[in-house]
Amino acid sequence: MSRQFAAFIALACALIGCIYTDVRAPLSYGSATPSDANGNLGAEVTGSACNTAILWLVAFGDGGYEAAVKDARGRTNAPFLVDVKADTFYQNVLFGIYQRQCTQISARVPSGSAVASTPSAGNATP
């Protein structure tokens, strides 16, 4: 009986496929507004963070707000981002054999904050 139950569980796991999942999805972001920077908006920065799932077997990644904001702030000394636009990029291939979900942040830094010479601070490839 116990062997049958174990076989049933093994079959169930194999059919379902999702062996391991560890992903972060964006939930909420109470971002600053231009008035927080006294209306002084500086350079535009971008950042992204992604989750990936393969063959419904494994899903992994850090596609949350924190990672995307960290990516955008990575090359600035800005204490916070202003005028934040957040989008979600989805890539699904063949019913989900390969799936990718990215949180993309586009924002301005408060004027006076130093930004690295590259035009975009985002370095993750969605």
Next chain:
Amino acid sequence: MLPAASLSLAACAFPQTPIATAGGTIYQGSTDAAQYRAPLPRDFHFASGTPREGFGRSCRTTVTLPPSPPTVFLGSNLAAQLVPWGALGVTAGDDGYASAVARARESVGGAALFDVRADLRTTSVLGVWTRQCIEVHASAR
């Protein structure tokens, strides 16, 4: 007379509730995130300098049998839809904003938080054990 009695009995059996109960739920005792309007930098007159970073987390755990995979992406519920059985589940925990934010404040000595970023972290093994955590990152003066 009989249809009227049937309807009234049915109403007793399935009372109206604003809380959605997933099929197969044996027990659920969880506090989940609903809404949080976080403070902004101007609320603390913070315009420059380097803020401290606070972090807090609150979690709930679900155990389901037979296995049921989490649906973490748009379109990722295909595998769950193909499962030919309904799973029985037990869920318990507190993954609400209140406890996550309280822990984030504790991490910075009780300082006020602003610029709050909240993510939902899902960890699952074999679709049987699933843990969902609200992870709060925030700046503090």
